[in-house]
Amino acid sequence: MNHLDDLGFFQQIVRSGSLTGAARGLGISLSAVSKRLQRLESRLGVTLALRTTRRLTLTPEGELYAARGSAILDDLDELESALLSTQDLLAGHLRVNASFGFGRRHVAPLISAFARRHPRLEILLDLSSFPPHLDEHGFDVIIRVGEPPDARWIARRILVNRRVLCAAPSYLQEAPSLHTPEDLIHHRCLVVRENDSSYAQWRFESADDQRITRTVRVGGPLSSNDAEAMTLLALDGHGVLLRSWWDVHGHLDSGALIPLLPEWRGVRADFHALYPAGHRSSVRARRFVDFLEREMRGRVPALERSD
Incomplete structure (x- = not known):
């Protein structure tokens, strides 16, 4: 095996975080991964x-080999992509x-379309409940709500x-009546327990120019860490839901869910790549x-007002 193969092999180990994970990712046995790493260290x-x-914990030498190796492999991918770009083609690895x-x-349907255009591109789509740290895991593109702090x-x-x-008509x-956000304390609210956010604190701003x-703080007998499950419970008439426009616009259009508090609206939650x-x-x-x-x-249909 050549040195580039060794660089790629070690990158897989680093990304996996363990020999077991690397074996799973490479589709080989744990003993084969261990022996190959030993041969690499011996060389x-x-x-x-x-x-x-x-x-797995990298030594200082391992940190250097991983960092410089990643840069070398990226440069090679960039070189090949630059050559193929004259033909409007891409190659190499893309981690999303x-x-x-x-x-x-x-994202998955758009990756499908993108992959058809660039058949020499290897794409990994990683889906997670928690957004990864920007400098961890070696992702090329991270799609998340909000702009980066970095x-x-x-x-x-x-x-x-x-x-x-x-909420559903049923x-x-x-x-109970609902005229202001504070009235929500009298309602059964369907709480989505996602990420590390204050999930029981619902935030609103006035729809006028004052931006109040x-x-x-809401509550109710039903909650879940899965947003789709809570949307189904809302459709079944179990309570009030605060969900993203992209997720519920179809139900709002059909009348299965009714928008509430027109003088108030949930805060912006734009998606950024x-x-x-x-x-x-x-x-x-x-x-x-x-x-x-x-x-x-x-x-996704455009919001009536996106300011």
């Missing part, structure tokens, strides 16, 4: 990682992270989005984000 004359089957719901509904990453807005308060038939904000700034970004990442920005426009 280099250094210890690259302290490891068990469940955990998104949330489960949005990833399944929108100037080393570029944020491109791919979808204007807002939380929408709604619930509203016997529900309100935060209400993030990729590293400067030389750390790749042609593949930039082209994919261009594609997302262009193709996402027709997938």
Whole structure:
């Protein structure tokens, strides 16, 4: 095996975080991974990682080999992509992270279309409940709500989005009156326990130019860590739901869910595609984000007011 194969092999180990994970990712046995890593260390004359089957810690030499190796492999991918770009083709690896719901509904279909255009591109779509740290896991593009707190990453807005308060007609038939956000304390609210956010605190802003904000602590007998499950419970008339426009606009259009409190609206929750700034970004990442920005426009109806 050549040195480039060794670089790619070690990158897989680093991304997996353990020998067991690397074996699973490479489709080979754990003993084969362990033996190959030993041969690599023997060739280099250094210890690259302290490891068990469940955990791996890089030595300083391993950190250097991983960092420089990643840069070398990225440069080679960039070179091939630059040559293919004259034919409007891309090659190499593209690692994309998104949330489960949005990833399944929108990112996966767009990756399918992008892959058809670039058959030499290897794409990994990683879906997760929690957004990864920007500098961890080696993602080329991370799709998340909100802009990045780190100037080393570029944020491109791919979808204007807002939380929408709604409920099924069957619930509203016997529900208490609802005129202000504070009235929600008298309602059965369907709480989505996602990420590390204050999930029981619902935030609103006035729909007029004054932009008055309100935060209400809500509660109810039903909650879940899965947003789709709570949407189904809302459709069955179990309570009031605060969900993203992209997720419930179809139910609002059909009348299965009714928008509430027209004088108030949930806070903005735009989706951005993030990729590293400067030389750390790749042609593949930039082209994919261009594609997302262009193709996402027709997938979700525009908000009536997006200011």
